[in-house]
Amino acid sequence: MTLKRITILTLLLAVGFYTDACAQTKLGASIRKILSLGKAPQATELNYGRFQAPTWQELTGLTIENILFDPNPEIPIIPEEHQFSDFSDLPSEYEIWSNTSINPYGISLVGMKDTIKIDVNGYHTPSPKHVTSNWGFRKWKFHYGIDLKVHKGDTVKCAWDGTVRITRRDRGYGYFVVVRHDNGLETLYAHLNRIMVKNDQRIKAGEAVGMGGNTGRSTGYHLHLEFRYLGNPINPNDIVNFETHQVHKPVLVLNAQTFAYKQEIDKIRYWTVRKGDTLGRIAYRTGVSINKLCALNGITKNTVLRIGRKIRYT
Numbered sequence: 001m002t003l004k005r006i007t008i009l010t011l012l013l014a015v016g017f018y019t020d021a022c023a024q025t026k027l028g029a030s031i032r033k034i035l036s037l038g039k040a041p042q043a044t045e046l047n048y049g050r051f052q053a054p055t056w057q058e059l060t061g062l063t064i065e066n067i068l069f070d071p072n073p074e075i076p077i078i079p080e081e082h083q084f085s086d087f088s089d090l091p092s093e094y095e096i097w098s099n100t101s102i103n104p105y106g107i108s109l110v111g112m113k114d115t116i117k118i119d120v121n122g123y124h125t126p127s128p129k130h131v132t133s134n135w136g137f138r139k140w141k142f143h144y145g146i147d148l149k150v151h152k153g154d155t156v157k158c159a160w161d162g163t164v165r166i167t168r169r170d171r172g173y174g175y176f177v178v179v180r181h182d183n184g185l186e187t188l189y190a191h192l193n194r195i196m197v198k199n200d201q202r203i204k205a206g207e208a209v210g211m212g213g214n215t216g217r218s219t220g221y222h223l224h225l226e227f228r229y230l231g232n233p234i235n236p237n238d239i240v241n242f243e244t245h246q247v248h249k250p251v252l253v254l255n256a257q258t259f260a261y262k263q264e265i266d267k268i269r270y271w272t273v274r275k276g277d278t279l280g281r282i283a284y285r286t287g288v289s290i291n292k293l294c295a296l297n298g299i300t301k302n303t304v305l306r307i308g309r310k311i312r313y314t
């Protein structure tokens with residue numbers, strides 16, 4: 001062994017000893033790191049007790065760059081129901097308070113110029129069951145409400161908070177109730193078996209107005225429900241989704257479109273069947289073809305025309 005070799009060996013041993021001696025120091029760790037280069041990396045121990053709170057950037061996904069330099073920042077759309085809404089004041093015609101007449105106001109809203117905003121929050125379905133007959137044309141009559149299934153003795157509930165205006169009996173509606181709601185709408189509940197409220201009584205949404213029935217011009221147990229504003233019927237489907245029994249939107253907007261259906265009704269003309277009338281004679285007198293008369297009235301050329309029946313011809 002030459003002196004040179006001995007010197008190198010001594011030096012290496014010294015470095016090794018020094019490394020061990022400095023194991024707990026920063027310098028020792030650095031030397032060990034250099035010596036262990038190329039070895040498999042050691043797994044880092046996770047400290048589960050000290051997770052850092054996410055940064056604002058991680059939470060929002062925004063960086064200073066895209067805040068400062070985004071040429072088209074997207075402004076989030078606020079849902080309509082969250083926007084502040086100025087609800088319309090009740091019209092002066094509502095100073096009229098009648099316990100007998102369904103429509104004592106004498107106001108037609110066909111072609112109305114204004115837009116009226118009504119708060120329909122807090123709606124409670126009068127009957128949670130399915131629709132048995134919808135709003136709209138029924139042969140030669142227009143159905144101004146919607147029919148909901150009820151069973152005998154089911155409670156019919158008030159739609160919104162309000163005051164009972166009418167509790168009456170009528171040939172068509174049977175036992176019926178009209179409520180004036182605080183939001184300006186009025187609802188009518190017909191064919192009841194029993195009325196459970198009194199005129200001018202305050203009532204809350206969801207409280208009983210009566211029991212479901214089959215009184216008046218009605219075939220089978222059902223609730224005939226109408227929604228009106230100043231006496232003018234509104235299509236119930238414009239307000240409520242009758243599958244979920246929830247209002248479409250918390251703000252109901254009434255405008256000329258809401259009452260445009262009345263113009264369609266006014267366009268319609270009827271021929272009342274007299275003695276000796278046939279489809280051919282009605283076609284000749286009205287100038288409308290037999291086929292069109294059949295289509296408009298849901299009848300065939302062989303249908304017997306009862307005297308007094310109304311035949312639609314426009």
Ligand SMILES: [Zn+2]
Binds near residue numbers: 133143146223224
């Ligand atoms: Zn009905």
